[in-house]
Amino acid sequence: MKELFILAVVTVFTLVTYYLVEPFAHSVMHKHVESEHFAYADLPALTKTGDAARGKDLVMGAGACSDCHSISVAGMPARMDAVTSAQSYGVNPPDLSNVGVVYDAKFLAALIKNPAHALKVEHKYTPESGKEHPMAFFAGAGGDIDQEIADMVAYLQSIAVKQDKLTPKMAFETACGRCHAMKYENWTQIGEKPAFKMKKDELAFDIQVIDYQDALTKYMGKLPPDLSMYIRSRGEHYISTFVENPQHLLEGTAMPRVGVTAASADKVIEHLADAGDTKRFEREEVGKKVMIFIVIFALFSYLWKRSIWKDLH
Amino acid sequence: MAHFTKATSVHDWLNQRLGIDTVRRVMATEYWIPKNINFLWAMGMVLAITFALLLVSGIFLLMYYQPNVNTAFDSVNYTIMREVDFGWLWRHVHGVAASVVFLVIYIHMFTGIYYGSYKKGRELIWISGMLLFVTFSAEAFSGYMLPWGQMSYWAGMVITNLFSLGGLHADGLVEWIRGDYVPAQAFLNRFFMLHVLLLPLAIMGVIGLHFGALRIPHVNNQDGEELDFEAEAAKYKAGDKKHSKVIAFANDFMSKDMFVVGIFLIFFFYLVFFHYDFAMDPVNFDPADGLKTPEHIYPEWYFLWSYEILRPFSTNVGLMAFGFAQVIFFLLPFLDRSPNAVPASRRGLFFIWFWAMLIDMIVLTSMGKVPPIEPYGSIGFYAALTFIGLWIALPIITMLEKKA
Numbered sequence A: 001m002k003e004l005f006i007l008a009v010v011t012v013f014t015l016v017t018y019y020l021v022e023p024f025a026h027s028v029m030h031k032h033v034e035s036e037h038f039a040y041a042d043l044p045a046l047t048k049t050g051d052a053a054r055g056k057d058l059v060m061g062a063g064a065c066s067d068c069h070s071i072s073v074a075g076m077p078a079r080m081d082a083v084t085s086a087q088s089y090g091v092n093p094p095d096l097s098n099v100g101v102v103y104d105a106k107f108l109a110a111l112i113k114n115p116a117h118a119l120k121v122e123h124k125y126t127p128e129s130g131k132e133h134p135m136a137f138f139a140g141a142g143g144d145i146d147q148e149i150a151d152m153v154a155y156l157q158s159i160a161v162k163q164d165k166l167t168p169k170m171a172f173e174t175a176c177g178r179c180h181a182m183k184y185e186n187w188t189q190i191g192e193k194p195a196f197k198m199k200k201d202e203l204a205f206d207i208q209v210i211d212y213q214d215a216l217t218k219y220m221g222k223l224p225p226d227l228s229m230y231i232r233s234r235g236e237h238y239i240s241t242f243v244e245n246p247q248h249l250l251e252g253t254a255m256p257r258v259g260v261t262a263a264s265a266d267k268v269i270e271h272l273a274d275a276g277d278t279k280r281f282e283r284e285e286v287g288k289k290v291m292i293f294i295v296i297f298a299l300f301s302y303l304w305k306r307s308i309w310k311d312l313h
Numbered sequence B: 001m002a003h004f005t006k007a008t009s010v011h012d013w014l015n016q017r018l019g020i021d022t023v024r025r026v027m028a029t030e031y032w033i034p035k036n037i038n039f040l041w042a043m044g045m046v047l048a049i050t051f052a053l054l055l056v057s058g059i060f061l062l063m064y065y066q067p068n069v070n071t072a073f074d075s076v077n078y079t080i081m082r083e084v085d086f087g088w089l090w091r092h093v094h095g096v097a098a099s100v101v102f103l104v105i106y107i108h109m110f111t112g113i114y115y116g117s118y119k120k121g122r123e124l125i126w127i128s129g130m131l132l133f134v135t136f137s138a139e140a141f142s143g144y145m146l147p148w149g150q151m152s153y154w155a156g157m158v159i160t161n162l163f164s165l166g167g168l169h170a171d172g173l174v175e176w177i178r179g180d181y182v183p184a185q186a187f188l189n190r191f192f193m194l195h196v197l198l199l200p201l202a203i204m205g206v207i208g209l210h211f212g213a214l215r216i217p218h219v220n221n222q223d224g225e226e227l228d229f230e231a232e233a234a235k236y237k238a239g240d241k242k243h244s245k246v247i248a249f250a251n252d253f254m255s256k257d258m259f260v261v262g263i264f265l266i267f268f269f270y271l272v273f274f275h276y277d278f279a280m281d282p283v284n285f286d287p288a289d290g291l292k293t294p295e296h297i298y299p300e301w302y303f304l305w306s307y308e309i310l311r312p313f314s315t316n317v318g319l320m321a322f323g324f325a326q327v328i329f330f331l332l333p334f335l336d337r338s339p340n341a342v343p344a345s346r347r348g349l350f351f352i353w354f355w356a357m358l359i360d361m362i363v364l365t366s367m368g369k370v371p372p373i374e375p376y377g378s379i380g381f382y383a384a385l386t387f388i389g390l391w392i393a394l395p396i397i398t399m400l401e402k403k404a
Ligand code: HEM
Pocket: B040, B041, B042, B043, B044, B045, B047, B048, B051, B105, B108, B109, B112, B115, B117, B118, B122, B125, B126, B127, B128, B129, B130, B131, B132, B133, B136, B207, B210, B214, B218, B219, B220, B221
């Protein structure tokens, strides 16, 4: 039939144009990076089985983790408030309560041994720069250093919530929250912004945030962006491969490789979607219903046309 | 003064005052449309419906949008997308409709070109159509400024810069258009006004003109056959609908239009809910930042072909080529020197011209988006030359055309 032939021609030209301006143009403009499934293949595998009880002593003692980090589940408060911490270290070291589930075990071990290496920021801490990473590396407590590190990792895993209890928000706060604000979820780098009764208190809070951001900007070279709408501006694939290894997509960037597990990366991305694509489930639901409605509308309009045109042919 | 009698019904009351029966006859039941047409003749109705969707969704968005450089981005991405019930739906409908309307406009235009529907009394339909194309383009561009994202800002910067007119260095003109040295509050405010008031008014006026221009010449048909509308209408009215070559606008033509609209809406809502990214550029979900130029700046897909006519040349030549591309379609009825108003398939060289023009514009469109690295830079350059060459060739090949 002639009309179907014309429809086919229109469709083919439309699809060709679509292909050229969307998939094709994007493939030219943006480097495509394949996911490595958060395997961290460059880091050595853990060879020792850790002991959580010994790990606890190391974390609180010789490892000195609690000098800089709070561990709220273990009742270890922060030594300094977030702003002072950032002014000393550049950024507020994250609370260690859930790092055992958020971060990959192999990555944690490598981080304790050599933070700049695991975080892939060695380009910032070359011998010539004279700078050292603010997180002190662990030189060993006198025994087998690999065993000691495995013990600490085992301890951190033992205190963390179980994987299925880890919420998207917790994953985000532990892994990204010290650097990235998220205005649409009321998140600032120093924590959730409370509702204030007095304008004065609110301003005082805002000033703390600004002080923190100043320190962070000095440390990172630029202020990490607010991630509220990043799920729409970058998309899931970009964010996931960027988090896995920021250097692949932005060479020389100051954002460290954070070392999250694949499951935690999914949680983080879910949190970004909760902020920037809040209505995605509603959209699916409503979408299905509208499609059914429109198909029925088209059917009825077809029947109407047939009933009118039977006198015309 | 006219003579009024006591009304026998509401209908009669209105009829005495507004002549609704006459209006209905002239606009609907005795507005004759050729029977020999295909679904491409429903594109006008599809455009009217899409414009209605834009208008309604736009009114809803307008209730929450804030034209202020500090709050515009959040009023769209937070208030409308998260807080307002179904705000996301209105925004997606508006964004997708703004993109799809151009697809349909291009189909509608190329239909007109293919069937020669811009000649023999239909020149004004074509010219008013082109006015619609221009006002829609301005409407789409001004709307794109409103979310005040990175692409709004930088596309606004690049496009308003064109008004420095290259070697003329009319920087004063650029500042006058922006109301500032760079796109800022004054810029956002005036594009807001254009987008929600002046341009929609202009569009509605021009749609009126477009429809008015259609009434006397009637629409063309699939074979370019010249119909004796009075004789055919008489046949129709006498009850011989089967042999009459015309149908009434309502309900005959309408019922077919509505079926096409139904199919179109399936496609449209599929895009709204499940495939909207092409119409809402990801880059525009980063807030405007005058200190950070995006890696790639490109206009929306429907402007790419003319952008690509600008880009491959040096500034001044590019601007002239761009100016040429903007006005040349207006002149189509006069550059086509052939008296034949029949489908391109019966017009020899013009048939080749038609497909060459269509394919060339698709090539330009795709090259307009990618960065001008090789081979894309050269492909774009030659496609732009081809575009200009085709228009220069048009009067010649149509003059040579034999009477069909
Ligand atoms: C964007 C808003 C527009 C609307 C709402 C619109 C609407 C319509 C309608 C309802 C018709 C009659 C039915 C049909 O043939 O489809 C029509 C015909 C026509 N339009 Fe448009 N139109 C628009 C834009 C344009 C543009 C951009 C052009 C080209 C420059 C154009 C050129 C024509 C021509 C040549 C016809 C006559 C077709 C024939 O005689 O067969 N229109 N338009």
